[in-house]
Amino acid sequence: xxxxxxxxxxxxxxxxxxxxxxxxxxxxxxxxxxxxxxxxxxxxxxxxxxxxxxxxxxxxxxxxxxxxxxxxxxxxxxxxxxxxxxxxxxxxxxxxxxxxxxxxxxxxxxxxxxxxxxxxxxxxxxxxxxxxxxxxxxxxxxxxxxxxxxxxxxxxxxxxxxxxxxxxxxxxxxxxxxxxxxxxxxxxxxxxxxxxxxxxxxxxxxxxxxxxxxxxxxxxxxxxxxxxxxxxxxxxxxxxxxxxxxxxxxxxxxxxxxxxxxxxxxxxxxxxxx
Amino acid sequence: xxxxxxxxxxxxxxxxxxxxxxxxxxxxxxxxxxxxxxxxxxxxxxxxxxxxxxxxxxxxxxxxxxxxxxxxxxxxxxxxxxxxxxxxxxxxxxxxxxxxxxxxxxxxxxxxxxxxxxxxxxxxxxxxxxxxxxxxxxxxxxxxxxxxxxxxxxxxxxxxxxxxxxxxxxxxxxxxxxxxxxxxxxxxxxxxxxxxxxxxxxxxxxxxxxxxxxxxxxxxxxxxxxxxxxxxxxxxxxxxxxxxxxxxxxxxxxxxxxxxxxxxxxxxxxxxxx
Numbered sequence: 001x002x003x004x005x006x007x008x009x010x011x012x013x014x015x016x017x018x019x020x021x022x023x024x025x026x027x028x029x030x031x032x033x034x035x036x037x038x039x040x041x042x043x044x045x046x047x048x049x050x051x052x053x054x055x056x057x058x059x060x061x062x063x064x065x066x067x068x069x070x071x072x073x074x075x076x077x078x079x080x081x082x083x084x085x086x087x088x089x090x091x092x093x094x095x096x097x098x099x100x101x102x103x104x105x106x107x108x109x110x111x112x113x114x115x116x117x118x119x120x121x122x123x124x125x126x127x128x129x130x131x132x133x134x135x136x137x138x139x140x141x142x143x144x145x146x147x148x149x150x151x152x153x154x155x156x157x158x159x160x161x162x163x164x165x166x167x168x169x170x171x172x173x174x175x176x177x178x179x180x181x182x183x184x185x186x187x188x189x190x191x192x193x194x195x196x197x198x199x200x201x202x203x204x205x206x207x208x209x210x211x212x213x214x215x216x217x218x219x220x221x222x223x224x225x226x227x228x229x230x231x232x233x234x235x236x237x238x239x240x241x242x243x244x245x246x247x248x249x250x251x252x253x254x255x256x257x258x259x260x261x262x263x264x265x266x267x268x269x270x271x272x273x274x
Numbered sequence: 275x276x277x278x279x280x281x282x283x284x285x286x287x288x289x290x291x292x293x294x295x296x297x298x299x300x301x302x303x304x305x306x307x308x309x310x311x312x313x314x315x316x317x318x319x320x321x322x323x324x325x326x327x328x329x330x331x332x333x334x335x336x337x338x339x340x341x342x343x344x345x346x347x348x349x350x351x352x353x354x355x356x357x358x359x360x361x362x363x364x365x366x367x368x369x370x371x372x373x374x375x376x377x378x379x380x381x382x383x384x385x386x387x388x389x390x391x392x393x394x395x396x397x398x399x400x401x402x403x404x405x406x407x408x409x410x411x412x413x414x415x416x417x418x419x420x421x422x423x424x425x426x427x428x429x430x431x432x433x434x435x436x437x438x439x440x441x442x443x444x445x446x447x448x449x450x451x452x453x454x455x456x457x458x459x460x461x462x463x464x465x466x467x468x469x470x471x472x473x474x475x476x477x478x479x480x481x482x483x484x485x486x487x488x489x490x491x492x493x494x495x496x497x498x499x500x501x502x503x504x505x506x507x508x509x510x511x512x513x514x515x516x517x518x519x520x521x522x523x524x525x526x527x528x529x530x531x532x533x534x535x536x537x538x539x540x541x542x543x544x545x546x547x548x
Contacts, residue, residue: 002433002435010284097431098377098378098379098380098427098431099376099397099427099428099432100375100376100378101373101374101376101432102373102374102375102376103372104372106372123373127432128431128432131432131434131435132433153372153373154373157373157402158373158375158401158402159276159402159406160405161405
């Protein structure tokens with residue numbers, strides 16, 4: 001992959017990169033569509049599929065994370081991907097692997113405290129993939145908002161010179177954010193999962209009606225989630241959209257972020273209030 | 275610098291990089307000489323001069339570290355350097371900087387425990403400089419053996435694709451390893467400092483006579499250092515030369531490493547027993 005990318009760059013190609021963990025859905029299709037748009041006259045669209053062990057905790061779903069390479073390759077072809085990079089875990093982290101990168105502070109809130117080591121694992125694998133693929137631009141979904149912020153900051157801090165593009169969350173017709181982990185939901189849980197987008201909608205409506213106190217917005221969202229007996233709130237937060245620090249009161253653009261467990265699925269979603 | 279290097283690479287130049295903290299001495303001249311040798315027909319030799327605040331502890335000598343840019347630039351010109359890169363601290367670490375890289379384990383012995391955060395600061399700045407300068411090869415002195423090992427490991431782990439070249443320590447005629455920090459020594463301390471290379475020599479002789487127990491070698495070196503009343507041992511170690519873990523007994527190539535304080539100067543030196 002590294003040789004191929006060096007050759008592409010030396011040949012004047014623009015390399016645009018979409019890193020994923022596979023089990024592709026319409027959200028990924030949208031990332032690939034945005035990626036293709038950015039290629040210009042002479043470009044190569046690179047998709048990586050790698051379920052990264054370093055970003056899963058010991059009790060998390062690394063082993064059971066859904067995988068379907070055959071289907072993914074078909075979607076990649078339909079989406080006009082030029083190169084699919086599918087390294088093995090032992091190639092990315094050979095025996096004796098020791099080096100990790102961390103963006104201090106941005107992992108302290110939201111998913112960070114609940115998934116110790118997760119964002120260190122994300123930052124490390126993304127840095128490695130960037131070094132291997134050597135892209136001019138890389139495309140990430142905004143559903144994983146905290147991840148997107150951490151990657152933007154790492155890219156800036158480490159002088160990577162890569163354009164990080166965030167793409168709006170793609171949703172099912174009923175509003176549920178697309179996620180590979182939606183595959184964990186039983187039909188009943190799938191219906192309950194709608195409490196997440198409807199909680200965000202309740203925050204948007206309350207904000208539009210003039211409410212600015214985070215505690216009031218959070219209380220409204222909590223009530224929405226608690227209507228579903230199977231939904232367990234991990235967090236509901238209103239934060240500064242750059243620093244990801246909790247806000248007591250919204251005075252500028254703010255991030256609203258939710259994490260909820262329903263059955264085996266951990267669902268996250270967010271919106272910006274502005 | 276980043277634009278210049280991208281243009282050099284696009285033009286088919288081989289970029290060879292010597293990162294330093296300046297106050298150049300014959301050790302650096304040797305790094306530059308080895309660098310020039312590696313350029314081939316069409317290459318550019320890049321020297322960086324940057325006293326990196328992130329690798330100094332709060333009680334260390336960041337403020338007083340010797341600096342002489344005018345003299346350094348003359349030496350660079352004589353040595354055939356093509357580009358000198360002298361960023362400011364506020365450019366390398368702008369306000370709100372957050373990202374650090376760490377090579378786990380290799381900083382746990384030798385200088386690591388005595389200089390908390392030092393190797394994290396070294397790894398981070400070297401990664402940033404690599405990303406800015408984009409070299410094909412980079413040259414480091416073996417006096418900073420632990421640093422060299424950490425950089426080699428980081429480069430491998432993060433798929434940087436850069437050839438890391440270690441260069442043997444350059445010594446004064448009487449055996450003292452060249453170091454910018456030798457400038458801290460008074461004439462009397464300068465004489466006392468010879469206990470460091472003579473301790474290493476005593477270990478080499480003992481090893482040549484068949485001694486393999488680390489404790490015996492360390493005791494011999496300690497006696498050499500303790501002959502000088504002004505010399506304070508920070509550590510004397512016999513380690514595995516790859517993992518830097520202490521060895522009880524030498525059964526393959528081993529690193530002997532010493533750190534000693536004499537007056538304001540902290541001197542390090544090492545040799546390989548094989």
